[in-house]
Amino acid sequence: MARNRTRDDILTVSARLFARDGFRGTPLSDIAAAVGCSKATLLYHFAGKDAILRELLRPAAAAAFDLDARLTGLTGDDARAAAVDGFVDLVLEYRSEVGLLYADPHLVDMPALAEFKPIVDRLCSAFAGGSADPADQIAAQVVLSGLCQVGLEHAADPHPGLRDALTRVARRALLLASDRPTD
Amino acid sequence: MARNRTRDDILTVSARLFARDGFRGTPLSDIAAAVGCSKATLLYHFAGKDAILRELLRPAAAAAFDLDARLTGLTGDDARAAAVDGFVDLVLEYRSEVGLLYADPHLVDMPALAEFKPIVDRLCSAFAGGSADPADQIAAQVVLSGLCQVGLEHAADPHPGLRDALTRVARRALLLASDRPTD
DNA sequence: ACCATGCCTGACCGATCGGCCAGGTTCTGA
DNA sequence: TCAGAACCTGGCCGATCGGTCAGGCATGGT
CATH class of the missing domain: 1.10.10.60 (Homeodomain-like)
Structure with missing residues (x-):
C-alpha cells in the first residue's frame, strides 16, 4: 500500500x-x-495531474461500481430503497471525492472518468424506479444532485445524524416508505 | 437596450x-x-471576461434580489412555500444562468459575484423554515442544490410539467403541504 | 570500491489565456 | 467636406500551467 x-x-x-x-x-x-x-x-x-485524480478517485469508483452491481439484481421499490441507502452511504463514505466531481462537473468529460457517467445514469433510473413519468425522473435528479451537494457542504463535518437526515429527505422526495425494507 | x-x-x-x-x-x-x-x-x-459574465447574470441577480426581498416580509410556512415557489420560478426563468453558477461553484468567489452568497444562505434558511434542527437544514440544502441541478440538466428543454414536478418534489422533501397556500 | 537503482530537483519548454495598444476603418453630425 | 466619435483589428505581452530533461544525491547489494 x-x-x-x-x-x-x-x-x-x-x-x-x-x-x-x-x-x-x-x-x-x-x-x-x-x-x-x-x-x-x-x-x-x-504520470500527470490526471493520474493523481484518478488514483484519488479509485476507491470511490470501486464503491460506485459495487453499488451499481448490487442494484442490477433488484427491482421495484426494493431497488429504489437500496439505491437510496447505498448512495447515501457512498456519499458519506467518499464525501470529498463526491464533492470533487460535483464541484467540477466538466471533469467527467475526461476520458479516464467517463466510466462514471453510465453508473450515474443507472443510479438515477433506479431512484426513479424505472418509471417513465418525467415527474419521477425529475424527482430522481433533484435527489441525486442534492445528496451530492452535501458531500461538498459537509466535507469536513462528521455529523452523526447526517445519514438519517439524508435518507429521510431522499425517501420523502421519492415517495418511499420511511423504514428500511430489508434489515 | x-x-x-x-x-x-x-x-x-x-x-x-x-x-x-x-x-x-x-x-x-x-x-x-x-x-x-x-x-x-x-x-x-x-471591461473584461468577468464583465461579460456579470452582465449576463444581472437579470437573474435582480430576480434573486427581488425574491429575497419578498421573503423578508413572511414567516413560518408562508415563507417556506413562497421560497419554494419563488425559487422554482427563478430557476425555470433563468435556467442557463443558474446552471452556469452551479457548474462552476468557485465562481461565487469572484468579488463581483459575492453578493449572491448571503442571498443563497437566506434562501436556504427560508427553506428550512428557520429551524435550528440540522435535519431540516440538510433537507433545505438538498432541495436547493437539487433544484439548481435541473437548471443545468434541462437548460434547453422547456418541459411543460417541469414546474409542477419540481414544486411537488421540493414540497415533499421539505414536508410542506402540496397546494399553494395563497393563490 | 563500484555501480545500479530509486528518489529528487532546478531549469527550461510549449501552449494557453486574459488583456493591452497603436492604428485602421466606418459612421455621423456640423 | 471634414473632424471626431464609435467601432474594430492584428500583433504583442506577461502570467500561468502541465510537463520534460539532464543531472545530483543517497542507499544498498556485490
Whole structure:
C-alpha cells in the first residue's frame, strides 16, 4: 500500500486541495508547495495531474461500481430503497471525492472518468424506479444532485445524524416508505 | 437596450458557450470565433471576461434580489412555500444562468459575484423554515442544490410539467403541504 | 570500491489565456 | 467636406500551467 512516503503525502495533500479549490483550480505548483517537494517530484511519482485524480478517485469508483452491481439484481421499490441507502452511504463514505466531481462537473468529460457517467445514469433510473413519468425522473435528479451537494457542504463535518437526515429527505422526495425494507 | 449589434451577439454567444463549457472552460478566443469578431473587440465592448459574465447574470441577480426581498416580509410556512415557489420560478426563468453558477461553484468567489452568497444562505434558511434542527437544514440544502441541478440538466428543454414536478418534489422533501397556500 | 537503482530537483519548454495598444476603418453630425 | 466619435483589428505581452530533461544525491547489494 504505502509504496512511498512522499507519494502518500502527495495524495493526501492533493485530496485536500482538490476538495477546497477544485481540480482545475489547483495547480501542481500549489500541491508541490504544500507537500514540500518540487513540481517535478509530483510528475516523478505520477504520470500527470490526471493520474493523481484518478488514483484519488479509485476507491470511490470501486464503491460506485459495487453499488451499481448490487442494484442490477433488484427491482421495484426494493431497488429504489437500496439505491437510496447505498448512495447515501457512498456519499458519506467518499464525501470529498463526491464533492470533487460535483464541484467540477466538466471533469467527467475526461476520458479516464467517463466510466462514471453510465453508473450515474443507472443510479438515477433506479431512484426513479424505472418509471417513465418525467415527474419521477425529475424527482430522481433533484435527489441525486442534492445528496451530492452535501458531500461538498459537509466535507469536513462528521455529523452523526447526517445519514438519517439524508435518507429521510431522499425517501420523502421519492415517495418511499420511511423504514428500511430489508434489515 | 440594444446599444450595439455586436455587443448583443457577444452576450448571446457567451451565454451559450458558458452554459456548455463553463465560464473558466470558455476562452475569449472561442467567443470571438463564434461571434465572428476579434478577441480585441470583446474587450472593447466589455471591461473584461468577468464583465461579460456579470452582465449576463444581472437579470437573474435582480430576480434573486427581488425574491429575497419578498421573503423578508413572511414567516413560518408562508415563507417556506413562497421560497419554494419563488425559487422554482427563478430557476425555470433563468435556467442557463443558474446552471452556469452551479457548474462552476468557485465562481461565487469572484468579488463581483459575492453578493449572491448571503442571498443563497437566506434562501436556504427560508427553506428550512428557520429551524435550528440540522435535519431540516440538510433537507433545505438538498432541495436547493437539487433544484439548481435541473437548471443545468434541462437548460434547453422547456418541459411543460417541469414546474409542477419540481414544486411537488421540493414540497415533499421539505414536508410542506402540496397546494399553494395563497393563490 | 563500484555501480545500479530509486528518489529528487532546478531549469527550461510549449501552449494557453486574459488583456493591452497603436492604428485602421466606418459612421455621423456640423 | 471634414473632424471626431464609435467601432474594430492584428500583433504583442506577461502570467500561468502541465510537463520534460539532464543531472545530483543517497542507499544498498556485490
